[in-house]
Structure formats: structure tokens, C-alpha cells
Amino acid sequence: MQAIAFLGTGNMGGALARAACRGTDPASVLLTNRTYSKAAALAEELGCTAVHSNCEAVAQARILMLGVKPQMMAGLLDEIKPVIKASLARGEEKIVVSMAAGLPISFYLSALDCPELPFLRIMPNTPAAVGQGMTLVSSCNATAEALDEFEALFHAAGRFDRISEAQMDAAGVVAGCTPAFACLFMEALADGGVRAGLTRRQAQEYAAQAVLGTAALLLESGKHPGVLKDEVCSPGGSTIAGVEMLEAGSFRYAAMEAVTAAVKRSMELGKPKE
Numbered sequence: 001m002q003a004i005a006f007l008g009t010g011n012m013g014g015a016l017a018r019a020a021c022r023g024t025d026p027a028s029v030l031l032t033n034r035t036y037s038k039a040a041a042l043a044e045e046l047g048c049t050a051v052h053s054n055c056e057a058v059a060q061a062r063i064l065m066l067g068v069k070p071q072m073m074a075g076l077l078d079e080i081k082p083v084i085k086a087s088l089a090r091g092e093e094k095i096v097v098s099m100a101a102g103l104p105i106s107f108y109l110s111a112l113d114c115p116e117l118p119f120l121r122i123m124p125n126t127p128a129a130v131g132q133g134m135t136l137v138s139s140c141n142a143t144a145e146a147l148d149e150f151e152a153l154f155h156a157a158g159r160f161d162r163i164s165e166a167q168m169d170a171a172g173v174v175a176g177c178t179p180a181f182a183c184l185f186m187e188a189l190a191d192g193g194v195r196a197g198l199t200r201r202q203a204q205e206y207a208a209q210a211v212l213g214t215a216a217l218l219l220e221s222g223k224h225p226g227v228l229k230d231e232v233c234s235p236g237g238s239t240i241a242g243v244e245m246l247e248a249g250s251f252r253y254a255a256m257e258a259v260t261a262a263v264k265r266s267m268e269l270g271k272p273k274e
């Protein structure tokens with residue numbers, strides 16, 4: 001039996017398929033996608049296998065990665081439910097993993113009519129494509145061994161943290177939406193650099209590397225971000241002059257409000273439609 005199948009190889013499913021092919025033998029990875037040519041092109045690049053049918057992939061794989069948009073999920077579950085039920089009836093093990101935002105685990109178990117199915121709800125982020133992801137994992141019916149196996153398979157995606165499902169909206173926003181928020185910040189820093197006479201290439205590279213390096217410093221030093229900020233601000237210097245402008249623009253308040261608004265929206269999207 002193949003180890004793992006990705007159903008839906010778009011931005012996020014594709015990023016995790018890349019990580020899986022770095023963490024395991026690509027020969028054990030299957031890809032399907034509504035537009036088959038997308039799965040085929042990725043399979044050729046990664047040295048894994050594309051198949052035409054979701055049901056064929058589900059029948060062959062033990063770990064099933066659901067990578068479609070939340071609004072497509074009910075249709076996909078309807079399609080693969082008979083294959084999953086038949087495999088379980090034969091005593092085969094399946095671990096189903098969904099990366100869809102918002103949808104609770106109860107939605108899947110009920111749609112598949114398999115209350116005992118080992119299920120992982122994950123919230124990855126796009127930096128997983130370059131091994132710098134932050135993936136949150138909550139689970140139901142899954143053994144500690146299954147969770148360990150999953151993280152080992154995806155070790156090339158970056159960091160993992162196991163959380164309760166109740167924390168998924170908040171954690172999913174801080175990890176999953178931050179790439180967009182951070183890109184806005186880096187774009188604005190680069191705009192400022194261009195305004196001050198740098199080329200776009202220079203300004204973008206310097207801003208991105210500074211953000212990357214500061215994030216590494218924060219994680220590795222374990223220091224509070226305020227301490228790292230103070231270490232850069234000399235008395236009467238240029239950095240504190242810039243910090244004053246960010247405070248005048250309510251930068252930290254805007255970032256907090258962005259997280260609050262995104263968590264609210266994530267909770268709305270996860271509610272069943274009336």
C-alpha cells in the first residue's frame with residue numbers, strides 16, 4: 001500500500017507534497033487534482049505518481065491528505081466515503097488529514113459516517129514549501145504513534161505544535177495568516193527603501209532578510225521581542241525615530257486588530273450554513 005495520497009495539489013497541498021517527498025520515498029506518494037495536469041506536472045517534478053481518480057488514490061494510500069478549499073470539501077467527502085468505508089471494513093488502516101480552514105473534525109467524521117476514524121485537522125502555512133512552516137495539529141481517534149509518524153513524514157515542512165481543536169481558529173490565524181501580514185510589512189519597508197533611493201531588488205532583499213533573521217533571533221534567543229527591539233534602539237538614534245512613527249500609526253494595535261478580525265472571520269467560515 002502507498003504511504004500517502006494528496007487529494008488537491010494547489011498552493012497548500014502542493015507545498016506539503018513537496019515536504020513529504022523530501023521526508024519519505026517519493027515512490028510512496030500519490031497525487032490527484034481536479035485539473036489532472038497540475039498533479040501530473042508536480043508528480044513529474046517530485047518523482048512521485050499522479051493518478052486520475054480520487055477514489056483510486058484513497059484505495060491505495062494509508063494517509064489521506066485533503067487539500068481542497070473548504071467549500072469543495074463536502075463534495076470530495078461524498079465521493080471518497082464508500083472507498084474509505086470499504087477499506088475500513090477490510091481491516092485496513094486509514095488516517096485522514098485535512099488542511100482546510102474553519103471546518104471542525106466533527107464535520108468530517110459525520111460526513112464520512114466513520115466516528116472512529118483517526119483524523120488530524122492541521123493548519124499549515126505556505127512557508128512549509130521552503131521548510132520553514134509552522135503547522136498546528138489537532139486530532140481525534142489518532143494514537144500518539146500516528147501523530148509521531150505524521151510529523152516524521154512532514155519533518156521537512158518545518159515546525160509542528162499539537163493543540164486542542166478549541167485553539168485552532170486563533171492558532172491558525174497567527175500561523176496561517178501571518179505570511180500575508182508579514183508580506184504587507186516587508187512590502188511597505190521596501191517601499192520606504194525605494195522612496196529613500198534604493199532599488200526595488202535591494203530594498204526587498206534587505207527587508208526580507210532582516211525579518212527572517214530577526215524571527216530566527218527571536219526563536220533561538222528566547223528573548224522577549226521588546227528586549228530585541230531595545231537592543232537596536234540607541235538613545236536619540238534613527239531606529240527609535242522610526243519606532244515613534246510606527247507607534248504614531250498604531251502599528252501594534254493594527255496588528256492585534258488584524259488577528260482579532262481574522263479569528264472572527266475564521267469562526268464565521270467554520271459555522272454550518274443555515
Ligand SMILES: NC(=O)c1ccc[n+]([C@@H]2O[C@H](COP(=O)([O-])OP(=O)(O)OC[C@H]3O[C@@H](n4cnc5c(N)ncnc54)[C@H](OP(=O)(O)O)[C@@H]3O)[C@@H](O)[C@H]2O)c1
Nearest residue numbers: 008009010011012013033034035067068069070099100101
Ligand atoms: N493557502 C494557504 O496559505 C493555506 C493555509 C492553510 C490552509 N489552507 C487550506 O488549504 C486548502 C487548499 O487551499 P489552497 O490555497 O491550496 O487552494 P488552491 O490553490 O485553490 O488548491 C485547491 C486545489 O484543490 C483542487 N481540487 C478542487 N476540487 C477537487 C476535487 N474534488 N478533487 C481533487 N482536487 C480538487 C483544485 O484543483 P484545480 O486545479 O482544478 O483548481 C486546486 O488545485 C484549503 O482548504 C485552505 O483552507 C491554505
